[in-house]
Amino acid sequence: MGGRIDCYTDLNSIYGYFAFVHLFEHIHVLRAHGVDVYFHPVYLPDLQRRSGNRVIWTVKARQDWLENYELPRSKRDFGVAEASPPDGDLNNLFEVGQTQLPLRALLAIRKIHSVAVYNATWLWLYRCFWAPPQQPIKEEASLREALIAMPSDLSGDNKSEESRQFSTHDVKNVMALAKEEQTKDELRKNTDEALRQGGFGAPWMMVRNLSGTVEPFFGSDRFAQVYEFLGLPYSPLKLLPPPELVESKL
Amino acid sequence: MGAKLECYLDIASYYSYIAFILLQQNGQLLKQNEIEIEIYPYLLGAINVGANNRPPWLVPAKGRYSKYDTKRAADNVGLKDYTIPANLMEVGKTVMVCIGPLRQEATATNSRQPMRALTHIRSAFPTEVYTTAFAYMFYAFWTLQKYPNTASVLAEVLSEAPVHFHLDCFAAASSPITTNPPSLSGKLFTPEQVAQILDAVTTEEVKTALKARVDEALARGAFGGPWIWATNAQGSSEPFFGSDHLNFVYEFLGVPYQKMQLLPPQKAKI
Numbered sequence: 306m307g308g309r310i311d312c313y314t315d316l317n318s319i320y321g322y323f324a325f326v327h328l329f330e331h332i333h334v335l336r337a338h339g340v341d342v343y344f345h346p347v348y349l350p351d352l353q354r355r356s357g358n359r360v361i362w363t364v365k366a367r368q369d370w371l372e373n374y375e376l377p378r379s380k381r382d383f384g385v386a387e388a389s390p391p392d393g394d395l396n397n398l399f400e401v402g403q404t405q406l407p408l409r410a411l412l413a414i415r416k417i418h419s420v421a422v423y424n425a426t427w428l429w430l431y432r433c434f435w436a437p438p439q440q441p442i443k444e445e446a447s448l449r450e451a452l453i454a455m456p457s458d459l460s461g462d463n464k465s466e467e468s469r470q471f472s473t474h475d476v477k478n479v480m481a482l483a484k485e486e487q488t489k490d491e492l493r494k495n496t497d498e499a500l501r502q503g504g505f506g507a508p509w510m511m512v513r514n515l516s517g518t519v520e521p522f523f524g525s526d527r528f529a530q531v532y533e534f535l536g537l538p539y540s541p542l543k544l545l546p547p548p549e550l551v552e553s554k555l
Numbered sequence: 556m557g558a559k560l561e562c563y564l565d566i567a568s569y570y571s572y573i574a575f576i577l578l579q580q581n582g583q584l585l586k587q588n589e590i591e592i593e594i595y596p597y598l599l600g601a602i603n604v605g606a607n608n609r610p611p612w613l614v615p616a617k618g619r620y621s622k623y624d625t626k627r628a629a630d631n632v633g634l635k636d637y638t639i640p641a642n643l644m645e646v647g648k649t650v651m652v653c654i655g656p657l658r659q660e661a662t663a664t665n666s667r668q669p670m671r672a673l674t675h676i677r678s679a680f681p682t683e684v685y686t687t688a689f690a691y692m693f694y695a696f697w698t699l700q701k702y703p704n705t706a707s708v709l710a711e712v713l714s715e716a717p718v719h720f721h722l723d724c725f726a727a728a729s730s731p732i733t734t735n736p737p738s739l740s741g742k743l744f745t746p747e748q749v750a751q752i753l754d755a756v757t758t759e760e761v762k763t764a765l766k767a768r769v770d771e772a773l774a775r776g777a778f779g780g781p782w783i784w785a786t787n788a789q790g791s792s793e794p795f796f797g798s799d800h801l802n803f804v805y806e807f808l809g810v811p812y813q814k815m816q817l818l819p820p821q822k823a824k825i
Contacts, residue, residue, distance in 0.1 A: 337820050356616045366606040366778035374793060378803045505616040523620055526799060529815045530627045538818040542802050544584045545811040 307339035308535045313499040313509040315349035316442070317402030319376070319390075322431045323383040323525035324508035329428055338537050339515075344427055346408035347496045349507045355496070356505035379525070388435040404434075405492065406483065407442045410452065412491050413482035422470065429455045429470075445480065452476045558808055559591045563772045563782040565599040566673075566692045566703075567666040569625060569639065574781040574798035575693055576632045579725035581801075588810040589788075594689060596673035598666060599780040601769045606778035628798065633724035637697040665704040667765075668756060669696075672709060674765045675755035687743055690725070691716040710753055716743040 314321035415423040433440040441447040455470040510522040532539040564571040695701040695712045703709040718741035783795040805812040
């Protein structure tokens with residue numbers, strides 16, 4: 306039995322986006338270590354409400370710090386410096402962050418298509434939501450358009466029309482399944498599962514190491530601890546001596 | 556003006572302790588990179604009040620999760636034998652303690668007395684004595700479970716502090732721990748000095764100085780702890796919050812550093 310990372314996340318969470326980008330970029334090296342990564346959609350507003358967690362922007366000093374310093378630093382760190390909520394206003398998330406339909410579409414894609422396509426669709430929808438020029442994905446019509454526009458190759462910022470991931474027919478099937486009661490149930494069950502495991506926000510990760518022990522990890526800035534727990538080789542953050550000093554020793 | 560890290564720490568803040576240990580571990584390298592370090596005692600409780608950071612809700616799920624996060628933070632810096640006061644709520648009266656960047660739990664242990672004492676020690680004693688006193692206060696709070704919120708406990712902690720107190724985890728990970736640990740028999744303060752510090756704690760001068768420090772942190776955007784105000788070589792300054800984003804601090808300071816990196820499996824050697 307290998308290690309595994311079960312990541313519960315929502316498209317409307319920028320920290321979920323950061324964690325997704327990190328895990329997606331490392332998915333092959335993790336696999337090489339025998340660690341599988343699974344992404345599970347949860348509806349974050351539901352998870353927060355039901356765990357008694359509230360949005361923390363009510364403290365002005367904290368919000369100032371988040372918007373002016375913390376978020377820009379994290380965006381640069383994860384290589385998505387341009388990411389911003391639609392219209393640049395975090396408060397819009399209450400409105401545009403109603404992501405139930407795209408999350409259900411992801412669940413449908415997981416059933417119909419390969420895991421690789423499912424993971425790629427996560428990345429595409431995160432980009433639609435956060436990367437300028439943002440594309441709406443909340444309503445059915447716009448979500449269809451976004452899925453049809455998805456390129457089969459997501460490397461780089463490719464939004465070319467040359468090769469599409471999904472045919473019109475594919476999207477029709479995905480949307481039909483997305484709207485079925487069983488898919489709605491499945492999304493609810495994911496949120497239940499995250500709650501049962503102690504989750505209160507996104508990204509929420511349940512990590513199982515080689516000895517079969519499972520521990521929760523919260524946030525996009527805990528990957529060193531995740532790797533430590535998994536027993537994987539990593540080089541920790543390291544301050545280095547100034548170059549002059551290194552040279553003078555040579 | 557040179558580059559500088561000004562760190563606002565409170566002994567009642569767990570992640571302030573983690574930050575303090577990280578500063579000890581990286582002190583030499585920061586110095587080599589010409590970064591000056593200033594450690595200021597401040598009052599996290601007053602910061603929480605001043606920034607209106609008193610969320611009326613307590614999230615039980617966050618409480619359950621924090622035991623993992625505190626343990627991992629300790630493991631990461633090599634801190635052993637610490638205890639999160641279980642009864643922070645009951646023990647204290649007026650001060651809030653922040654034990655998580657995203658989690659403010661009402662508590663507890665009033666750190667006004669020890670923070671005033673450190674305010675005085677910082678101005679009246681050499682830097683090494685001040686740093687050692689701060690280290691021992693952290694140790695007393697988090698390991699010995701002595702909460703110096705009364706004159707008698709404060710006196711006890713100040714009197715027993717060893718002159719060369721340090722923990723193994725203060726040493727840089729890259730440099731071996733000194734083979735001959737300095738004698739721990741001597742005391743940091745003489746009985747006269749302890750008496751003098753206890754007197755100073757009650758003076759307007761010290762109270763005002765600590766209050767000014769709290770106000771300065773608030774003016775610099777603080778809403779929690781540890782709060783770090785970094786100034787780079789170009790003279791521009793930015794705030795940093797928490798003990799877990801030193802990569803952002805290094806990036807801002809423009810000092811050379813290596814990011815955390817997952818390594819590939821080692822190929823079998825041929």
